[in-house]
Amino acid sequence: MNQEALKPIIDIITREVLKRLKDRMEREKEQKEKLLLVFTGGTGNLDTVLSQLKAFSHKYHFLAIFSPAAEKAIGRERVRQDVEFEEVSGENLYDALSKADTVIFPTLTQNTAAKSAVGIRDSLASETIACGLLLKKKVITVTDSIPLRSMPAAYGRMVGEILKRLEQLGVTICRAEELSAKLHHIKDGTSTKTAVNTFQPKDDIPLKTEEPMNSSEKPVQIQSFVFEEKTPVTADVIYKVASEGYDRIILTPKTIVTPMAKDTAKDKQIILEWAVK
Numbered sequence: 001m002n003q004e005a006l007k008p009i010i011d012i013i014t015r016e017v018l019k020r021l022k023d024r025m026e027r028e029k030e031q032k033e034k035l036l037l038v039f040t041g042g043t044g045n046l047d048t049v050l051s052q053l054k055a056f057s058h059k060y061h062f063l064a065i066f067s068p069a070a071e072k073a074i075g076r077e078r079v080r081q082d083v084e085f086e087e088v089s090g091e092n093l094y095d096a097l098s099k100a101d102t103v104i105f106p107t108l109t110q111n112t113a114a115k116s117a118v119g120i121r122d123s124l125a126s127e128t129i130a131c132g133l134l135l136k137k138k139v140i141t142v143t144d145s146i147p148l149r150s151m152p153a154a155y156g157r158m159v160g161e162i163l164k165r166l167e168q169l170g171v172t173i174c175r176a177e178e179l180s181a182k183l184h185h186i187k188d189g190t191s192t193k194t195a196v197n198t199f200q201p202k203d204d205i206p207l208k209t210e211e212p213m214n215s216s217e218k219p220v221q222i223q224s225f226v227f228e229e230k231t232p233v234t235a236d237v238i239y240k241v242a243s244e245g246y247d248r249i250i251l252t253p254k255t256i257v258t259p260m261a262k263d264t265a266k267d268k269q270i271i272l273e274w275a276v277k
Contacts, residue, residue, distance in 0.1 A: 032059065032060055032061035033059065033060055033061070033101060033102075034060065034061050034062075034063055034099045034100045034101070035056075035060040035061070035062055035063070035100055035101075035102045035103075035104065036062075036063045036064075036065065036088070036096050036097065036099075036100040036102070036103045036104070036128075037053070037062055037063065037064040037065070037079075037083075037085065037104050037106060038064075038065050038067075038103060038104070038105050038106075038124075038125055038128050039064065039065070039066045039067065039070035039074055039079065039105075039106060039107055040067045040069060040070050040105065040107050040108060040109045040111075040112050040125045040145075041067060041069025041070055041072070041073045041107070041109050041111075041145075042073070042107035042108060042109045042144070042145020042146070043073050043074060043107060043145060044107065044142075044143075044144030044145035044146070044147070044176070045142075045144040045175075045176035045177075046074065046078075046106070046107065048144075048176040048177055049106040049107070049142055049144070049176045049179060050079065050081075050082040050083055050106070051082065052176070052177075052179040052180040052183075053082070053083050053104075053106065053179070054082050054083055055180060056180070056183055057083065057084060061086065062083060062084065062085040062086065063085065063086050063087075063088045063096045063099070063100060064076075064079065064083075064085035064086070064087060064088060065087075065088040065089070065090065065093065065096065065124065065128070067123070067124050067125050069109075070107065073107075074107065090124050093124065093127070093128060093131075094131065094226055094228060094250075094252060094275065095228065097128070097131055097132060097135060097137065097226070098135075098226055098228070100137065101137060101138060102137065102138040102139075102140065102183075103128060103129075103132040103137050103138070103139045103140070104139075104140045104141075104142070104179070105125070105129070105139075105140070105141040105142060106142050106179075107142065107144075107145050108141040108142060108143055108145060108146065109125075109145055109146070110145075110146050110159060110162075112125040112126055112129070113141070113143075113146065113159075113162050113163060113166060114162050116129040116130065116166060116169075116171075117162045117163075117165040117166050117169070118165075121275075127275065129141075129166075129171065131226075131250065131275060133169055133170050133171070134224045134248070134250060134273075135224055135226065135250075136224070138172065139170065139171045139172065140171075140172045140173075140174065140179070140182055140183075141166065141171055141172070141173055141174075142174060142175065142176050142179055143163065143173055143174070143175065144175060144176045146159060146163070148160060223245055223246045223247050223248070224246065224247070224248040224249070224250055225241050225244070225246040225248065225249050225250070226249075226250045227241075227249050227250065227251050227252070227255065228252060232255070232256040232257065232258055232261075233249070233251065233255060233256065233257040233258065233261045233272075234258050234260070234261050235258065235260040235261045235263075235264040237249075237261065238261050238264040238265050238268060238270055239264065239268070241270060242268040242270055246270070247269070247270065247271060248270065248271040248272075248273060249265075249270060249271070249272055249273070250273050250274075250275055251272065251273065251274045251275065252274075252275055253274060253275065255274065257272060
């Protein structure tokens with residue numbers, strides 16, 4: 001059989017091999033646990049952070065979203081040099097959050113930390129932290145882009161209070177070199193806490209902490225449901241959500257809620273909350 005006659009057979013075999021390889025890669029991607037990376041405008045110890053994330057590439061399928069500031073300060077290609085990721089747009093944030101169990105901010109900035117500590121949700125990054133916590137995701141922030149030790153004592157203490165507040169809300173805070181250990185502990189189902197003095201200013205002025213909760217008091221656990229359909233929210237939706245044990249419904253922007261649904265939500269004590277764009 002001459003080469004010309006073999007060529008169609010070779011092409012068929014090549015296409016089949018490539019198809020099987022692609023299918024295998026897709027299956028492996030689906031089997032991996034998904035982890036959402038949110039890059040903001042900081043660059044502190046970026047190489048260390050990326051090397052730590054790279055070590056987990058075989059365990060996680062990374063989704064990544066970039067704030068406008070991160071686009072300028074870091075850029076997608078710089079990250080892609082070390083870490084393969086699936087790009088996520090701001091419009092698909094809520095879908096990405098529903099897929100990922102863990103959210104990491106590799107370059108948390110002081111601006112995002114300050115907004116998130118007081119519940120301001122007017123940016124992509126602060127909205128992600130808020131929704132991550134509401135949906136009970138594991139949220140990890142790397143604080144190397146917040147140079148506490150080089151700040152004046154009083155100012156550093158104020159920024160330290162902001163980070164303490166984030167911890168109290170449920171955010172895990174760490175340094176770049178600690179990220180791998182934090183991920184290991186999350187994977188193993190345990191948790192660790194970074195020492196408070198990690199965030200102290202250079203003169204080691206202690207940070208003010210809140211009084212411990214009375215042992216008889218128990219925190220209220222709110223179960224949140226994300227409604228991503230493009231149809232209006234009706235009373236039937238409220239009944240279904242309530243029957244499944246949810247206390248809050250997070251709605252995407254412009255979602256319409258019928259008057260009867262609002263009345264039903266009030267009767268069932270379901271909180272309706274619109275996510276910001």
